[in-house]
Amino acid sequence: MTITVFFTGKTTDNYVKEGIAExxxxxxxxxxxxxxxxxxxxxxxxxxxxxxxxxxxxxxxLDKKTFVILLDxxxxxxxxxxxxxxxxxxxxxxxxxxxxxIGGAFGVSDEVYRRADRVxxxxxxxxxxxxxxxxxxxxxxxxxxxxxxxxxxxx
Amino acid sequence: MTITVFFTGKTTDNYVKEGIAExxxxxxxxxxxxxxxxxxxxxxxxxxxxxxxxxxxxxxxLDKKTFVILLDxxxxxxxxxxxxxxxxxxxxxxxxxxxxxIGGAFGVSDEVYRRADRVxxxxxxxxxxxxxxxxxxxxxxxxxxxxxxxxxxxx
Numbered sequence: 001m002t003i004t005v006f007f008t009g010k011t012t013d014n015y016v017k018e019g020i021a022e023x024x025x026x027x028x029x030x031x032x033x034x035x036x037x038x039x040x041x042x043x044x045x046x047x048x049x050x051x052x053x054x055x056x057x058x059x060x061x062l063d064k065k066t067f068v069i070l071l072d073x074x075x076x077x078x079x080x081x082x083x084x085x086x087x088x089x090x091x092x093x094x095x096x097x098x099x100x101x102i103g104g105a106f107g108v109s110d111e112v113y114r115r116a117d118r119v120x121x122x123x124x125x126x127x128x129x130x131x132x133x134x135x136x137x138x139x140x141x142x143x144x145x146x147x148x149x150x151x152x153x154x155x
Numbered sequence: 156m157t158i159t160v161f162f163t164g165k166t167t168d169n170y171v172k173e174g175i176a177e178x179x180x181x182x183x184x185x186x187x188x189x190x191x192x193x194x195x196x197x198x199x200x201x202x203x204x205x206x207x208x209x210x211x212x213x214x215x216x217l218d219k220k221t222f223v224i225l226l227d228x229x230x231x232x233x234x235x236x237x238x239x240x241x242x243x244x245x246x247x248x249x250x251x252x253x254x255x256x257i258g259g260a261f262g263v264s265d266e267v268y269r270r271a272d273r274v275x276x277x278x279x280x281x282x283x284x285x286x287x288x289x290x291x292x293x294x295x296x297x298x299x300x301x302x303x304x305x306x307x308x309x310x
Contacts, residue, residue, distance in 0.1 A: 015177060018170035019286075047309075080281045106309060123278040126235045126308065131174075131293050138286050153281060154202075154261060 001091050001098055003027070003140065004034040006061065007133055008054045008104035011037060016130045023137035030144040036061065047106040055109030058101060068099045068116050071136060072107065073126060075119030080153060084143035086118070091147075100136060105129055156246050156253055158182070158295065159189040161216065162288055163209045163259035166192060171285045178292035185299040191216065202261040210264030213256060223254045223271050226291060227262065228281060230274030235308060238275070239298035246302075255295075257287055 011017050020035070027033045038061065040053045062068060067090060078086070090098050101112065113119070122135050145152035166172050175190070182188045193216065195208045217223060222245060233241070245253050256267065260283075268274070277290050300307035 013174075013177065015170045015173035015289075018173070019168075019289075022168065022170060077279050079279050083280060122280060124232050124234050125238060125277060125294055126297065127290065127293055128297075131289060134170075134174075134286060134289065135282065138282055139280055142281065142283075 001095055002032040002034060004036060004097060004099045005136065005140075006058060006099065006101045007035065007037045008039075008058065008102060008108070009037070009129070010039050011130065011133060013130055016133055019134035020137050023134070023141045026141045027137070027144060030148065033140075050104065051106050051109040052111075054104050055112045058108070058112050059115060062099060062115065063097065066097045066099050067095055067118075068101060069118045069120055070101045070103075070108065070113065070116035071122060071132065072103065072113065072116075072119050073121050073124070074113075075121035077121050077124075080139065080142050081146060083120070083139060084146035087140075087143045088147045100140075102129060102132055102136060156250055157187040157189060159191060159252060159254045160291065160295075161213060161254065161256045162190065162192045163194075163213065163257060163263070164192070164284065165194050166285065166288060168285055171288055174289035175292050178289070178296045181296045182292070182299060185303065188295075205259065206261050206264040209259050210267045213263070213267050214270060217254060217270065218252070221252045221254050222250055222273075223256060224273045224275055225256045225258075225263065225268065225271035226277060226287065227258065227268065227271075227274050228276050228279075229268075230276035232276050232279075235294065235297050236301060238294060239301035241273070242295075242298045243302045255291060257284060257291060260284055 011020065024033060038057045040057055044050055044053060142153050166175065179188060193212045195212055199205055199208060297308050
């Protein structure tokens with residue numbers, strides 16, 4: 001199974017880039033990982049127009065059959081072990097691709113929300129869409145170590 | 156009010172150091188911030204012994220009257236706005252000091268847990284005690300922008 005992670009907007013902060021790179025390396029020990037940063041060339045001033053534009057770009061990049069997990073505050077919350085269970089199930093079912101989406105500064109458009117097969121919230125707290133990138137990467141790595149019974153995760 | 160943040164164990168990863176430094180700078184626009192990394196010189200092999208040793212170091216560093224907030228998975232969960240409310244209340248009450256504690260790789264000892272006046276969980280998921288440092292710093296900065304009515308936080 002290949003995991004593709006879509007980030008909306010560029011990764012601006014250097015520490016976020018480094019954090020992503022660190023977990024990217026670790027995740028690739030387990031499976032192929034593709035990271036795609038989607039940025040609309042022009043950014044409208046209105047936040048709804050931004051979401052709409054980013055949403056169109058995202059939807060255009062998604063294969064119709066791919067299982068899509070959106071990270072969004074309105075989503076359901078899981079422990080790391082439950083999250084690993086979701087990943088493992090997708091592997092067992094023989095999915096070739098699994099997609100994760102992190103929205104931009106203002107979240108995602110309704111169209112993207114509706115396209116998602118599952119919506120997961122990492123926390124009731126709001127974190128910057130930059131910091132959330134590190135969180136997702138760490139959690140994917142953690143899930144893979146849990147699935148493989150390796151000692152990174154202390155329950 | 157001065158906020159003191161205790162990290163148990165050194166900050167090892169460079170990207171975590173940079174992330175902390177970024178928010179440290181931003182938080183200091185609002186109030187004095189002290190970051191203390193507590194590391195026992197020797198580390199016992201047994202995880203309970205590690206927690207005990209780290210806990211003793213922590214407790215020795217805390218003033219008896221200081222309000223202490225521990226970050227721990229067993230804690231209560233709040234939205235960013237609620238978290239900002241907790242901080243604001245402490246300021247309004249005229250507290251001179253507020254302490255936050257992040258435990259080590261194995262969490263904190265029972266003694267530290269009992270000393271905490273409030274226990275807060277950032278997420279039902281487990282994140283590395285390194286990554287959690289960035290999360291706390293970002294959330295403190297976010298809380299201060301919420302308290303001051305500044306536009307960083309998009310609710």
